[in-house]
Amino acid sequence: MSMSADTAATSLAIEDGIAILTVSSPPVNALSARVRTGIAEGMRTASADPAAKAIVLICEGRTFIAGADISEFGKPPQGTPLAEMIATLEGAPKPVVAAIHGTALGGGLETALGAHYRVAVPSAKVGLPEVKLGIIPGAGGTQRLPRVVGVQRALEMITSGEFVSAAKAAESGLIDEIVEEGRLREGAVAFAKKVVAEGRPLKKVRDLSDKMDEARGKPEIFDAFRKAHARKFRGFEAPEGCIRAIEAAVNLPFDEGLKKEREIFNGLISGTQSKAQRYVFFAEREVRKIPDLPDDTKTLPVESVGIIGAGTMGGGIAMNFLNAGIPVTIVEQKQDALDRGLGIMRKNYEASAAKGRMKAEDVETRMGLVTGSLDMKDLGGADLVIEAIFENMDLKKETFAKLDAVAKPGAILASNTSYLDVNEIGAVTTRPDHVIGMHFFSPANVMRLLEVVRTDKATKEVVATAVKLAPKIGKLGVLVGVCHGFVGNRMLAQRQREANRLIEEGAMPWDVDRVLYEFGLPMGPFAMSDLAGLDIGWQKGQEATRLRDRLCDIDRRGQKTGAGFYDYDEKRKATPSKLVEQMVLDWSKEKGIARRPISDEEILQRLVFPMINEGAKILEEGKALRASDIDMVWITGYGWPVYRGGPMFYGDTIGLKTVLAKMEEWEKAIGPEFKPSALLRRKAEAGEQFTGAA
Incomplete structure (x- = not known):
């Protein structure tokens, strides 16, 4: 028997005593106002129908409810609120079974937790990824999940936003039964009939407490969790919000816990961090949209790859293709360099296998796809050849x-x-x-960023091939134009110049590094130089034009020699160096600079504002398509904190008028390198933003 309690997004049918409420809202059945209202109305109709003994909630298409409708965030609420819709499921007078395939994420999993039982196909995944958008689950997820899987598991799942397989979810009690792949509807109906036949209770998650009891009155559980994850959570507000909400689940009655969750959610969603993280979510998807390269642009096949150079970069680049199952021929000039390069690749893979990130046989499969050679003629069959040799124009042209x-x-x-x-x-x-730039970031087998450099003559097919290849090898490919340093390094040069100048004027290297670390970057410029090696670009016996040359002259070449800007112990732990402090003071004196105290605020502004200004010039010259592409370069290539949304978004949050005023002030006081870009001036004076998202 079929019923006409349909809305555009849901339909209701009764089969053999089981009501089947189906959601159909392509592409991912997101919880829009239409979907929420449709489910609430369908539940009321099915609950009131004496012919229905139980209710199955199922979705059409490729997935169960994949989450909230992010496009509704920040807009006036419409339709049935999500928490109210979930309460309708939980309060139903008959058993409600959620039938899961694809992904049940965020509000989708919160909906499933409102059901009395959950079944899933083996390929399904569940999770609460809200933390990645700078918020916490806001419709009972932090209150219901710990009641089902326990406090420790809930803490791990909610603060990481991880996706959990159906098998793992069943192990933890989150899924009641795994049903046959491709037969979800039949399996869910059979399970619902079994629940009715056995007279099983309406298992309301809100009433469960046995998995919470062991954590009651034990704040040390939460403190230990905070401590264990302090490094990972550094700077982020949302993980702490998640922990506080789960503490509320443990210590407060259910309805009060829900209220606390909502209060934390509201505080986060209106904050800058969540705006930044939601902006980054969309910015990452935007990167792939290139105005003159529609999705149907023809691409060239890349079934084999050649790489010139088996050094750190060449080997790292090769690993990305091997991981994707694409055979690689790697060419070096000398046998020992080739052997060393291949040996390091194998060692990297073996280290991953030892950590359980891949199987031992995967190491052999991947290394089996690589061929080493000393003859460039062996690259004759490759569809794509990437040159990864020393950064020297004459050498590259010759190659x-x-x-x-x-x-x-x-x-x-x-x-x-x-x-x-x-x-x-x-x-x-x-x-x-057919020539293009593919700028991988070091270490190339780890860093996600790939700057795809579009040359003046490259065909659309060539550019589209490189852009579409990026996700296949696990990279975020950002299209950039030809200019010195492209997007990332061009902006980095501005920061590096000011970092060096700040230590001449009165700051110490560790002051500069600390300010950037506290801002949220993994490390500051001087710690970074020590890690990379201070002798890059240094030649023994030449005149010292930089302080780092002087450090190299006395064999302080960074972490590898146990000393650089910092002193290092045997575990490579850094401490500020008294010797370097004196060298900095002497350097300023030689240059005739009277040192002065420099505040943290000035350090941050001097490092970041010229970068924002350079980003504006890059946009002006058309070397990046969008401000958000620049931000994705900095987030994925340089460790810019996600919760600050990238340099251009950060400029928007502090106000472009502020940035412009400082650039004008420094242009007068220090020099023409601070000249504001015309685009920065225009946007600041018009009260506009680069991203429109802040």
Whole structure:
């Protein structure tokens, strides 16, 4: 028997005594006002119908409810509120079974927790990923989940936002039964009939307490969890909100706990961090949209890859392709360099296997896809060849001329240059239309960012191939234009100049590093230099034009020599160096600079505002498509804190008028390198933003 309690988003049918309430709101059945209202109305109709002995909530399409409708955030509420809809499920007078396939995430899992029972197919995944948007679950997730899976597991799931497989969810009691793949409807109906036949109780999650009892009156459980995850949660407000909400679940009656959860949720959703994290969520998806490269742009096949150079970058780049099952031929000039490079790749894979991140046989499978060679002619069959050699224009041009002679017609030739003009590199070949920049970030097998550098002559197919290849090898590919340093390093140069100048004027290296670390970056510029090695670009015996040259002259070359800007112990723990402090003071004196106290606020502004200004110039010149693309470069390539939304978003949050005023002040006081960009001036004077999201 079918019933007409349909709304546009839900339909209700009764089959053999079981009401089946189906949600159909493509593409992911998100909890829009229409869906929430449809479910609430369908539940009321089914509850009142004597023909229905139990109710199954199921979704059409590729997934169960995949979460809230993020586009409704910050808008006036419409339709049935989510918490009220969930209460309708939980308060139903007959057993309610949630039938899960695809993903039940966020509000989707909160909805399923409102049901009395949950079944799922083996491929289903569940989770509460709200923390990644700078908020906490706001419709009972923090109150119901610990009642089902226990406090420790709930803390882990909610503060990480991890997705959990159906098997793991069943282990923890979150799923009552796994049903056959592809037969979810039949399996859920059979389970509902069994519940009715056995007279099982209406298992309301709100009334469960046995898994909470062991945590009552034990604040030390929460303190230990905070301590264990302090590094991971540093700077983020939402994980602490999650912990406080779960504490409320343990210590307060259910309805009071719900109230506390809502209060924490409201505080976070109106804050800057959540705005930033939601902006980043959309910015990441926006990166793939390129105005003149529609989705149906033809791409070239990339079934084999060649790499020139088996050093740190070449080996790291190769691993990305091997991980994706794409065979790689890697070419070096000398056998020992080749052996060393291949050995390091194997060691990296074995370390991953030892940590349980891959199986031992995966190590062999991946290493089995790589061929080492000392002859560039062996790159003749590759669809894509990436050059990853020393950053020197003459050397790169010489390499590309040789490569052009051996690479097959139609192959894409890419340079992993960090700074150099890829148009100039392409000009030495007979196929500049097939030359592109692919700038991987170090370590290339770990860092997510790939700057895809579009040359003047590259065909649309070539550019589209590189952009579409990025996600296949686990990268976020951001399209950028040719200019010195592209987007990331061009902006970094502004920060580096000011970091060096600040220590000449009165700050110490560790003051500068501390300010950036407290701002949320993984490390400051001087600690970073020590990690990378101070001898990059240094030549023994040349005149010291930088303080770091002087440090190299006395063999303080960074962490590898146990001393750089900092002193290091055997565990590489850094402490400020008295010797370096004296060298900094002497350096200022030699340059005739009278040192002065510099506040943390000035340090931060001097490091970040010129970056924002440079970002504006990059947009003005069309070297990045959007301000949000610049922000994604900095988040994925340089560890800019997600909760600050990237440099351009940060500029918007503090106000572009503030940035402009400071740049004008420094232009007068220090020099023309602070000249505000025309775009920054225009936007500041019009009261506009770069991102419109802050």
